[in-house]
Amino acid sequence: xxxxxxxxxxxxxxxxxxxxxxxxxxxxxxxxxxxxxxxxxxxxxxxxxxxxxxxxxxxxxxxxxxxxxxxxxxxxxxxxxxxxxxxxxxxxxxxxxxxxxxxxxxxxxxxxxxxxxxxxxxxxxxxxxxxxxxxxxxxxxxxxxxxxxxxxxxxxxxxxxxxxxxxxxxxxxxxxxxxxxxxxxxxxxxxxxxxxxxxxxxxxxxxxxxxxxxxxxxxxxxxxxxxxxxxxxxxxxxxxxxxxxxxxxxxxxxxxxxxxxxxxxxxxxxxxxxxxxxxxxxxxxxxxxxxxxxxxxxxxxxxxxxxxxxxxxxxxxxxxxxxxxxxxxxxxxxxxxxxxxxxxxxxxxxxxxxxxxxxxx
Numbered sequence: 001x002x003x004x005x006x007x008x009x010x011x012x013x014x015x016x017x018x019x020x021x022x023x024x025x026x027x028x029x030x031x032x033x034x035x036x037x038x039x040x041x042x043x044x045x046x047x048x049x050x051x052x053x054x055x056x057x058x059x060x061x062x063x064x065x066x067x068x069x070x071x072x073x074x075x076x077x078x079x080x081x082x083x084x085x086x087x088x089x090x091x092x093x094x095x096x097x098x099x100x101x102x103x104x105x106x107x108x109x110x111x112x113x114x115x116x117x118x119x120x121x122x123x124x125x126x127x128x129x130x131x132x133x134x135x136x137x138x139x140x141x142x143x144x145x146x147x148x149x150x151x152x153x154x155x156x157x158x159x160x161x162x163x164x165x166x167x168x169x170x171x172x173x174x175x176x177x178x179x180x181x182x183x184x185x186x187x188x189x190x191x192x193x194x195x196x197x198x199x200x201x202x203x204x205x206x207x208x209x210x211x212x213x214x215x216x217x218x219x220x221x222x223x224x225x226x227x228x229x230x231x232x233x234x235x236x237x238x239x240x241x242x243x244x245x246x247x248x249x250x251x252x253x254x255x256x257x258x259x260x261x262x263x264x265x266x267x268x269x270x271x272x273x274x275x276x277x278x279x280x281x282x283x284x285x286x287x288x289x290x291x292x293x294x295x296x297x298x299x300x301x302x303x304x305x306x307x308x309x310x311x312x313x314x315x316x317x318x319x320x321x322x323x324x325x326x327x328x329x330x331x332x333x334x335x336x337x338x339x340x341x342x343x344x345x346x347x348x349x350x351x352x353x354x355x356x357x358x359x360x361x
Contacts, residue, residue: 002056004297005089006098006290007082008043008279009063009070035064036073040085042092044276051270051326054298059092060277061085063103067245070102071222078106079113086117095302096120098293101244105222109160110307122296122305124289128242129164129311130320131288132218132264135330136240139262140216142345143238143352148198151175153214155207155228156221158185161242164311165218166193175199179210208232216240218264219247230255236352240264244287250336258351262333262340267291270327285331292319298326 043060050056063085070078082103089097097119099110104123107113114121140147150173156162157178166178170193178193178201180186186203194201204210211217211232217239219228226249233239235258241248242264253261266281267288275286286294296305299322306315323329333340 002054002297002300003094004056004058004096004098004293005061005086005092005094006058006100006293007061007063007085007089007103008100009103010066035066036069038064040064040081040088042088046276047274048272049269049294049298050272051298051328053326054300055271056294056297058294058297059089059094060275061089061092061097067102070106075107082106082113083116086113086119086121090117090119094119096122096293096297098289099123100287100289102222104289105159109309110304114304114307120296120302120304121307122292123160123307124287124292125161125164125311126306126315127267127292127295127319127323128264128288129161129168130316130323131267131330132161132220132240132242133165133168134320135262135264135333136216136218136238138330139238139240139260139333143236143260143349145215145236145238147172147174147216149174150215151177151213152216152218153177153179153210155179155210155217155219155247156223156243158182158189159220159222160309160311161220162218163189163309164313164316165220167313168316169218170196170201173197173216175201177202177204177210177214179204179207181205211237219243220264221247223247228252233259235259235355238262246336253335258348258355260333260340260345260348261335263335264288266331266334267323268329268331269294280337281334291323291328295319295322295326295328 040063043062046058063081086097110121110123152173154162154166157166158180176197190203207227220242227247229249230252237259239261267286269284269286273284
């Protein structure tokens with residue numbers, strides 16, 4: 001039996017209530033202050049992960065800091081809390097641990113954490129990229145578009161996931177706009193990619209402006225608040241939101257019936273898996289970053305896999321091949337905890353084809 005663990009943390013204070021319902025009655029500031037003094041703990045035992053070649057069990061481990069705390073508290077303190085969670089995984093018997101959500105971006109994106117534990121560590125970002133691009137390509141096709149002629153905007157382009165998406169899509173899309181806050185890193189990435197882009201490659205630090213002409217949007221920032229609102233998007237746009245917390249406002253799906261928004265990296269896990277915890281998905285489904293940890297465990301590859309901010313295309317291809325071997329698959333399209341049906345996609349197409357968005361936009 002192969003063994004793995006995955007580190008979770010609450011994105012917002014309300015997420016604490018999933019495990020401790022009494023907390024929904026307490027002030028947010030009180031909860032955040034109190035949870036700083038709580039040690040990492042086991043959330044659940046994961047069973048039934050079974051591919052044609054191997055079987056695995058694992059554990060969800062909680063690092064009790066919100067997304068806001070992850071980016072505002074001192075880096076050394078946050079890193080120490082993540083290491084604490086990984087050592088608990090190690091004590092439970094896990095041989096590899098995955099870093100979920102903001103635990104994968106703190107500091108040097110897992111490198112220091114891996115040096116301070118005796119088991120393998122991965123961020124899961126390689127499989128996140130692979131599945132986000134796979135889903136985006138399929139969504140673009142279903143909307144009657146072609147990446148070879150499309151204008152693609154990548155929001156959060158200088159992050160590890162954004163940069164990897166840029167390097168791959170530079171060979172597929174026609175025009176690309178790279179969007180990020182740090183101009184120096186943005187220009188360096190643009191300079192690297194310009195020889196490969198068929199059409200124009202532009203940069204911007206203005207999210208709203210960059211979206212006006214984008215046929216396809218991939219958004220992968222670590223922003224705590226929503227960045228994309230209904231009025232920002234072009235008629236008929238395809239948006240893949242890989243970020244957690246989400247970069248796309250829930251209002252986009254309500255107000256823009258001509259725009260297809262999908263979540264990046266929702267995966268069907270093989271076997272009769274029981275996660276023992278409700279993180280908002282139907283049975284047998286997980287995020288791609290979780291799935292990468294399971295795939296590596298099933299393969300017996302107990303090695304540091306995806307760490308740091310530079311993701312290699314070779315790693316992305318490797319994890320995609322291993323996923324196929326062990327029967328991990330995209331779980332269709334989802335949007336704000338709900339499946340996106342064929343009928344909904346057809347309706348979105350019809351609104352887009354007549355150039356009609358919803359009222360009040």
